[in-house]
Amino acid sequence: MLSCGNVGKTYPTERGDVDAVKGIDLEVPRGQFAAIVGRSGSGKSSLMAMIGGLSRPTRGAVRVEDTDIWALPDDRLAQFRNREIGFVFQFASLLPTLRIIDNVALPALLGRPRETKAAYRTAAELLGQLGLSEYVDAYPSEISSGEQRRAVIARALINAPSLLLADEPTSDLDEPTEIEIMDQLRELNRDRGMTLIMVTHNLRLAEQSDRVLHIANGSLVS
Amino acid sequence: MASADIYFEADGQRSAKPDGAGIRFLLGSLALQNLGRRKARTFLLLAAVAICSGAVFTGAVLMRSIENSMDLGFTRLGADMLIIPEGTLTNITAALLTAEPTDLTLDTSIVDRLAGLKGIRRTAPQLIFRTDLSGYGGRDESVDMIAFDPERDITVQPWLEQRLDRPMRQGDVIVGGRREEAIGAQLLLFGKPLIVYGRLGKTAVGTHERGLFVSFETMDGLRETIRQICGTKAPLEPNKISGVLIELAAGATTRQMRFAILANVPGVKIVGGETMLTSIRQGLTALLDGVLALIVIMFASSAAMVSVLFSAIITERRRELGLLRAIGARRAQIIGMLLTEAAMATAVGGVLGCALGVLLMRSYQHSLVYYLQNLGIPFVWLDTAATGFIAIACILLAAVIGAIGALVPAWRASRAEPYELIRSEG
Numbered sequence: 001m002l003s004c005g006n007v008g009k010t011y012p013t014e015r016g017d018v019d020a021v022k023g024i025d026l027e028v029p030r031g032q033f034a035a036i037v038g039r040s041g042s043g044k045s046s047l048m049a050m051i052g053g054l055s056r057p058t059r060g061a062v063r064v065e066d067t068d069i070w071a072l073p074d075d076r077l078a079q080f081r082n083r084e085i086g087f088v089f090q091f092a093s094l095l096p097t098l099r100i101i102d103n104v105a106l107p108a109l110l111g112r113p114r115e116t117k118a119a120y121r122t123a124a125e126l127l128g129q130l131g132l133s134e135y136v137d138a139y140p141s142e143i144s145s146g147e148q149r150r151a152v153i154a155r156a157l158i159n160a161p162s163l164l165l166a167d168e169p170t171s172d173l174d175e176p177t178e179i180e181i182m183d184q185l186r187e188l189n190r191d192r193g194m195t196l197i198m199v200t201h202n203l204r205l206a207e208q209s210d211r212v213l214h215i216a217n218g219s220l221v222s
Numbered sequence: 223m224a225s226a227d228i229y230f231e232a233d234g235q236r237s238a239k240p241d242g243a244g245i246r247f248l249l250g251s252l253a254l255q256n257l258g259r260r261k262a263r264t265f266l267l268l269a270a271v272a273i274c275s276g277a278v279f280t281g282a283v284l285m286r287s288i289e290n291s292m293d294l295g296f297t298r299l300g301a302d303m304l305i306i307p308e309g310t311l312t313n314i315t316a317a318l319l320t321a322e323p324t325d326l327t328l329d330t331s332i333v334d335r336l337a338g339l340k341g342i343r344r345t346a347p348q349l350i351f352r353t354d355l356s357g358y359g360g361r362d363e364s365v366d367m368i369a370f371d372p373e374r375d376i377t378v379q380p381w382l383e384q385r386l387d388r389p390m391r392q393g394d395v396i397v398g399g400r401r402e403e404a405i406g407a408q409l410l411l412f413g414k415p416l417i418v419y420g421r422l423g424k425t426a427v428g429t430h431e432r433g434l435f436v437s438f439e440t441m442d443g444l445r446e447t448i449r450q451i452c453g454t455k456a457p458l459e460p461n462k463i464s465g466v467l468i469e470l471a472a473g474a475t476t477r478q479m480r481f482a483i484l485a486n487v488p489g490v491k492i493v494g495g496e497t498m499l500t501s502i503r504q505g506l507t508a509l510l511d512g513v514l515a516l517i518v519i520m521f522a523s524s525a526a527m528v529s530v531l532f533s534a535i536i537t538e539r540r541r542e543l544g545l546l547r548a549i550g551a552r553r554a555q556i557i558g559m560l561l562t563e564a565a566m567a568t569a570v571g572g573v574l575g576c577a578l579g580v581l582l583m584r585s586y587q588h589s590l591v592y593y594l595q596n597l598g599i600p601f602v603w604l605d606t607a608a609t610g611f612i613a614i615a616c617i618l619l620a621a622v623i624g625a626i627g628a629l630v631p632a633w634r635a636s637r638a639e640p641y642e643l644i645r646s647e648g
Contacts, residue, residue, distance in 0.1 A: 102251075110549065
């Protein structure tokens with residue numbers, strides 16, 4: 001499903017180049033729930049950004065299924081992200097001026113602009129499945145942080161991606177909400193067979209995954 | 223298989239092109255709501271564009287009005303120069319409104335040669351002859367008949383005080399200010415019926431006040447009859463004219479042009495115009511050109527201001543843009559959204575500016591017209607249609623300036639990696 005070959009990322013700084021990720025090799029089979037753990041600045045988010053087509057590796061290749069995603073032209077890469085990868089970010093990533101249902105439908109509309117009705121129908125179904133039916137017309141500021149995170153998960157699922165990337169998906173949530181979000185992510189992985197890669201510094205959360213990958217100083221250590 | 227090609231080529235269609243109403247509406251909403259979200263900043267942007275557009279709109283309307291007024295006012299004062307055959311005697315006051323009746327003529331080819339000289343803005347040929355055999359009014363009255371080209375004319379039509387509500391055509395005659403024929407009435411000249419198209423104002427120049435003005439086409443139609451009645455006279459030969467009235471371009475002086483004409487067109491006499499009036503006309507033309515340059519500079523500075531503002535706006539929204547890129551927005555969509563936002567804001571600013579301009583002009587209308595008329599310039603406001611056209615042009619220009627101003631920051635933001643944008647504070 002996912003294959004990283006000698007993937008590295010170097011950031012130029014005023015004090016010289018900094019290797020955030022140092023030539024990582026990684027294989028994640030389809031349907032696996034993998035957790036990447038490491039301390040702040042260990043390179044885990046940079047690795048996830050390269051896997052998700054958000055940040056170009058300085059070296060190496062990332063293949064999702066048979067596609068070398070960084071060999072794609074920019075517009076095709078955007079479309080690939082849209083169709084194949086779902087993102088759950090650690091920050092409140094809903095657009096504040098759009099309703100919850102607009103936020104959820106947005107990736108579908110970007111990908112299939114002529115299917116507006118279908119996009120909104122799917123968005124409403126997903127919000128229903130995640131217990132947010134009553135908030136479809138609400139704005140992000142009108143719902144709680146946990147509900148916002150669930151709306152973000154709905155948005156990540158709207159195009160039925162094969163790969164879900166979650167970067168600290170429960171940061172700044174209270175414990176009951178954290179458990180609830182993790183349950184939903186595990187359920188998606190189990191029931192839909194969706195490959196799930198979660199970046200976290202929380203070992204307790206990582207233990208819920210099928211496989212834990214430790215990263216330190218830009219290298220996988222286990 | 224998650225091959226990227228399937229999204230572009232499946233079913234032989236490229237349906238992923240973002241041309242749907244839904245996404246356009248959402249991205250448009252984002253642009254509009256972002257403007258509403260930062261009310262103070264949006265207000266400042268609108269105010270700045272409104273002031274600029276208002277100044278440009280007011281300037282353009284006043285400029286065009288003054289230009290029209292100048293055209294009318296100054297052309298009434300006469301031409302800058304008159305070119306006549308060598309040996310012709312002239313009365314200089316009369317000469318700058320019309321050529322003097324004479325048997326000497328010039329070939330019509332001289333008109334194009336003069337028009338080709340640098341420094342000459344307009345050339346107006348005239349043919350004039352005096353006769354007491356026209357049968358005018360059933361009397362043997364001596365009349366000056368002047369043939370002119372209505373398209374090139376600079377000294378006859380500006381004096382029209384009354385005229386039929388249609389363009390002048392063959393068979394029409396314009397009568398001098400002291401003639402009494404009714405407009406639209408029939409006038410017999412050499413036994414041929416002509417229609418009185420208009421009457422000139424009083425100029426205190428005899429030829430102008432008592433002359434009968436026809437187009438060259440009308441004169442051609444009368445030529446054979448006149449020849450039969452008056453006998454062969456030089457002014458009535460085909461392709462002959464009595465003189466050419468000249469209006470100089472901005473920056474050209476009568477002295478320079480006198481040398482240029484004598485060097486290029488031999489066998490002519492040059493009657494110079496009133497140097498002061500020529501200078502005033504040219505000075506005002508240059509001033510209007512300066513105002514135009516100022517307008518261009520104002521719009522350029524608006525574009526720079528919008529660019530700076532949008533750089534700040536985009537910096538503030540980097541995370542939002544990164545998020546849109548992450549979920550599949552293409553670079554063109556990001557640029558389009560930001561340009562739409564800028565164009566919407568500046569177009570609204572343009573509308574407000576034009577409204578402001580109209581209010582200002584209404585407020586100062588009386589004092590402005592009074593002031594200009596005291597200067598001897600008969601002020602003529604631009605008509606409503608032309609004013610509306612300028613307003614629409616200003617609004618569109620404001621929108622285009624907004625889009626141009628936002629283009630560079632939008633393009634730069636679209637080039638950034640989504641992860642770099644997402645990591646930004648905002």
